[in-house]
Amino acid sequence: MSRTPPSAPPAARKPVGPQTRPTGVRRAFRALSRPEPYRRGPVLTASALLLGLAMLLHPRIPNRIGNLGSLVETVLPWFGVCVPLLLAGALWRRSAGAVVALLLPVSVWLNLFGGLLLDKSQPGGDLTVVSHNVGAGNPDPVRTARVLTASGADVLALEEITSRARPLYERELAKTYRYRTVLGTVGLWSRLPLSDIRPVDIETDYGPLGDAKSDAVKLTYNRALRATVTTARGPLAVYVAHLGSARVNPRAGFWTDSRDRGARALGRAVAAEPAGRVVLLGDLNGTLDDRAFASLTSRMRSAQEVAGDGFGLTWPAAFPLVRIDHVLVRGVTPRSSWSPAATGSDHLPVAATISW
Template sequence: MTDSERGQTMVRVETAESGQGDAERPDTGAGTWRAAVRRAIRNGSRPEPWRRGLVLAALALLLGLLMLLHARIPNRVGNLGSLVESFLPWFGLFVPVLLAGALWRRSASAVAALLLPVTVWLSLFGGLLGDRSRPGGDLTVASHNVGADNPDPAGTARDLAASGADVLAVQELSHQARGTYEKELAKAYPHHTVQGTVGLWSRLPLSGIRPVDIQMDYGPLAATKPTDVKMTYNRALRATVATDRGPLAVYVAHLGSVRVNPRAGFGTAHRDRGVQALGRAIAAERNERVVLLGDLNGTMDDRAFDGITSRMRSAQEVAGDGFGFSWPAGFPVVRIDQILVRGVEPVNARVLPTTGSDHRPVAAGISW
């Protein structure tokens, strides 16, 4: 045997012995687990997942800061702060979008940054996700902007009468439709008053009825109404409802509309003047128990309503189910139809089915 052949034989023997040793060594579960842990540690210690998706991480942090510091967004330029606050709950929709992007990019930094907007959104609106209503209540109140161009005022009136409300507030009541509502609601509500474009119907006696000056000029809003529909200027009233638990002061209001203009921004001047005047009237109200019903053309997150929300609570936020969006009727995105209370306790709040109006009615049960 030559030296070359002898070397090849030795290599084959060593290879066979090495393979036999590997075959006899069992692949234990503990070894596999330890190897998996080592691989995870190596992968986690690599910088790539934290370096990827930095733009997504920055957007997530900006979203969280926007919601967290919304009250500091100035209104000096186009009422930007009020505009953001009007749609503040919807900013939460950016979270799943950013999360999908973070997962697609496999970005650990973006996922971690999303903890900020999620935490802020839940702190602001998490309490509105569940059903906070409970049965009972001494009195049921309802409010509806019936729409000046409502094609079926009689049907709307019948729907409102069937709601079971003891006290019903109506806004945007045109001169042409007033007789229809008075006729259709007379049987269910023997007491009523109409002041301008707002009205109040009640199963219980009314007293102390007077218009409330909310310093509203009709202005450009007239251009949005059909030419054959005439509206008067008064858009708020105050009345006392005589209940078996004592008097209840009821305010009905329809504040000025708002407009989003690319040049002027979020136009709220007419509404904001009405908010201030209405806030002064409620602050001067001597009755301890007060309910405000109406189309306020704004959400209670909007800082413009601080003068009212500092004295009154939203029935929807206290005892509703969800956000209670009421406008537009076809696909509501904001709650601008409000029921606010002082001195009484909301026990339930809800949005009623659609009528012929572009708003949905809202109702709440209140208790002494």
């Protein structure tokens, strides 16, 4: 006679039913309430915190070793690319600590650059200005001149003009612009009259002032000028500049000596400018986050930051990574800022409309 084993007492039975199954929200809450997820991925957590601190404290990064501070500030917007990479790692490791730590770099990045993600352009404007480093190796200066003419610029600044290309630019642009001046490798074309034209000394390596030979050499290699544009609303002081190059050198680090020297000289010139309305156009070979341009950014505003849409990256033209070409203003209001069509140069042009 078989015996049926006694059933388990009611208290030992595993309860079943929908009321005992934790929901997805409950499971997530229970997982996060345990200390284990916060201990996972310590390297990811530390990396997120270091990323946020680097962006937050970038002005305190010293330049004594290889100009590290300026190099960090040059690529500062790209630090944001690290956030989704770290977030993917945190989710893969199920590291709640790393996810929470990422709030720091996200907050700092949005505070620094979030405003650039918005379109701040407005219709209208009294004057359109365009600046373009046309490139010494530009294979088709004639096409470049025609593209720039089509931009609708009232005032057009060119940098890196070679002696070979200069006659081509002068011939093509003369069809639209009645007034022009070219000093060294920079030039200014305008639909409106130009006056009070003079070079701006941003380099001091050509010999002492007062020597006729050295003065001639300085003028030949001049990289900045100042002119007055006469408008119906009054005079406008326009500066055109092409600062020295910035290069990454394995021995010297981020080499910017010539550029920084030029930035300081240009800052002094703008500070001494008596005109109330000033526009600076040019290739500054650096981003405005770089501390090297403090003497300019403390006195002038970027048209792209005030009235642009996005970062407005300009170099290299094939795949822009940084904005080193700028329109800076003082005493006038930018209404819009954009990049006209690409030319044969390795830079993209920059344009802005301004109003009184």
